[in-house]
Amino acid sequence: MHILLHWAIVEVVTACSWTELVVAADKPVLVEFWAPSCVPCQMISSIVVELAKEYAGKVLCYRINIDDYPNVASQYGITSIPTVLFYKDGENKGSFTGVVAKSTLCAALNKYAE
Template structure:
């Protein structure tokens, strides 16, 4: 099964979900100066639906400033394991291939935005 991904510049239509994206081993991914946000989720996870909406909003609001992906842990358990994902939803934020933030659970949008803003400001310095 081939993995597909949708980056922030082209957010999905309402009510649709990004498909999982197969990732390189930790520390190997490079996206230049643009931070990368990855939501780890599963279709059976109720709280993940709330985080989906937040990530969709962030994808639109930060288009061109971050890249956003959603990864279904049922489809890609090996990727979730490689990033030590034990609970979902979990959102990881990467900068220059290194994990900078990890947010687990359903939290207010402001928590995600603060982490993103910090990553963006760090990349602009």
């Protein structure tokens, strides 16, 4: 499933596709944990869409709805949203919780995108 927003596509990751899309990815990965009822999530979502466009070909950007996949959120220690996780080579390299500036996310991505 894809969500088309502002000229960029951010794919939805699920419990079934997590390992394939995130852990086994051949590029750095940004994963946004969100829920439809979360207003701050909407602000981060728009930033993630911009990042997906700007880092196309360098970083994979995904989102996962914790209402649909609470077990994934629990498995990865997500206790509040929005939360953004960064993965590289199958390993969690860091995270941010809450609304953070785009520049903060860019700085994190720049560490992993080569």
